[in-house]
Amino acid sequence: MIRIGIVGCGRILNAHLQGYKKLREAGVDNFRITALVARKEEDALMFRRRGEGPPPRPPVLPPESGDPLAAPHTYVSDFQDDVEVHVYTDYRQMIADGVVDAVNDFTTLALHHQIAEHAFAHGLHLLTQKPLAISVKAARRMVETARERGLTFGTFENVRQGRFTRAARWAVEKGLIGEPQMALIGSLGGLWSPDKVVADTPWRHRKLEGGGGGSIDIGVHQFHLLRYVFGEVAWVNAVARTLEPVRYRRDEQGHIIQEVPVDVDDTYLAVAGFENEAIAQLLWSWGGHGAALEIPGAPVFWGSEGCIKGGQLFDDDGRATPLLEHFEANLSPEERERFFPLGLTDPFAIQQLDWLQAIEQGRDPETSGQEGLHDLACAFAMLESSVARRQVTLAEVLSGAVNAYQAEIDAHYGLAW
Template structure:
């Protein structure tokens, strides 16, 4: 079997997990790793018997790779990805593809101009329940969506935030829960419900000693007049994983990776306009949604990119679609910070000015010793 040669850029965190996962993907062969920490990259390279680099440009130019996984801190995703694509090397970027919409624009533009495969690690899309939900929406089973809601919360301890100097800082991460934990949920939310046109939000730091938000709530307005709501935080135990999409023909609920769908006998507006029943409402029946057993997770996205390069298989998570979640993240952060309604597309120059101001105020953080554990995502 022909294999795609992969390099991983950034192996001090998620990248090392991706290296381990890749050992079980027959279409992928790890051939090189890169990290600015010489000790870390040497250790990973020796573990897998591959070439080590400390400069991403040298890895990309080495002739050893057909594709790279970019698993560096967020700010470095755009320059590394753009450099790789311009050299004809396929890219799988960790989420989010960029901190700012301007950075994401450059990545999308380069992908379109070069035609080089570009994917983003939104592995939730690969799950059976997400694919089933997307099929319902695409087939028009909900009809026009008039309300979309998302409540997805997590718990992170202060020890988690203290574990690295870049965590939860404007200079190191570019935001808090919105840029780190929530992107997978925000990608699914916009993949199914579309991108809003107006955002009004409240962002704040509630439970942790950090300089970025650990909680965000937003009211959303969509181009068709639909209304939406989202809430995310790292303050809740147990966390909540809930999305709801209400359409003229039915209602879709995603709760803890399960899918529920109610189909209406008569569309909402049609029933409202034609019924003579004072207290009547459209009859709804719950419909069981078949969920396909399929490979999911990080490995599924890696395999999919390899098959895209080898056979032209459609990308599950195209990098160009990664722009949508960045638009929403930037809009929510900017609205909360400025106390005003923000329109989408976000003003690129305004957000660049904002993020530079926040980075300038960012303070060096004390790192404390914590018990280190493997990210549960890589234990599967």
């Protein structure tokens, strides 16, 4: 039995608990949640047992958005009632009490490397919410320490297990669009534009707490998708800007209740090159006044014999085949079980199952700490490129040879190269 301690009881926890609930419904019985940790005790009690604790937080997104932040409020007691769930306000005390074998870290970004250091020192396995760490140096230390101690270490990156992501990777591997050539991903403006506090979380707009803005929060998702479908990234050339230096929290009547000074980007435009010579354009903005720009059909992947656009496979004659239908109809039984074990389709459930199995088998999960490190390096490469005003390679960012943007972060946390 794997005893799991969850550190961080924010809105995203609902999606994770939904994933665990689906595992239990699928007959997976090799785990128990035995501890919840939050800075405020009432935040942990909010998730422990239905009918107890404070009321749930109000949603920041409607359920129809499909965003994990819009998952229904879920309690640990919804899927387990046979063990005590301890509540803590300090993750170090939870670890010292010996009530867990493994840790889910769903805290704010600045804590990730600190929690990892303490967990690994006590021989605990770890699954860390993306982005992996506050800087590339911090992430490297996490990966290296887990490897040295023989511990299972994963990055929670829910993009990987989505049906479209799996289908796109499968189509490219099967040669359905030929050799990879180009990709386009992103949008400009939208839900949090032009000056709202993203997800009602001011820390996302502070460099020493969030590392970067959209470049890190969204960039790791984009690069994970691109890397998984098209291959490893070799270089990045980008411009990042802060279009809105102050963001605002407003009440239901639209009155400003908090001003949040911003010292990270809210907009980036980037080009990335892959080791296989393919190229990609990435764009994103939490700024932008007026109308937002959604790119029809994005993300788009072009190959030497066709493309994937808007969920369709197109050949050179313009014939379209629904990608997901073709994927579902042609998966082998082995592929189906690998992509959707036990018939699961929820990315949170699939990723947690892989992590639990990895612990039992003494390996890393598919979305390993190493994968999270490379996603993070790609994202920080955009910021390093913008500061350096030149193309930067992933090797430079991973080694610390290019580190001008992150130097302040590393110095603050004692992470000097």
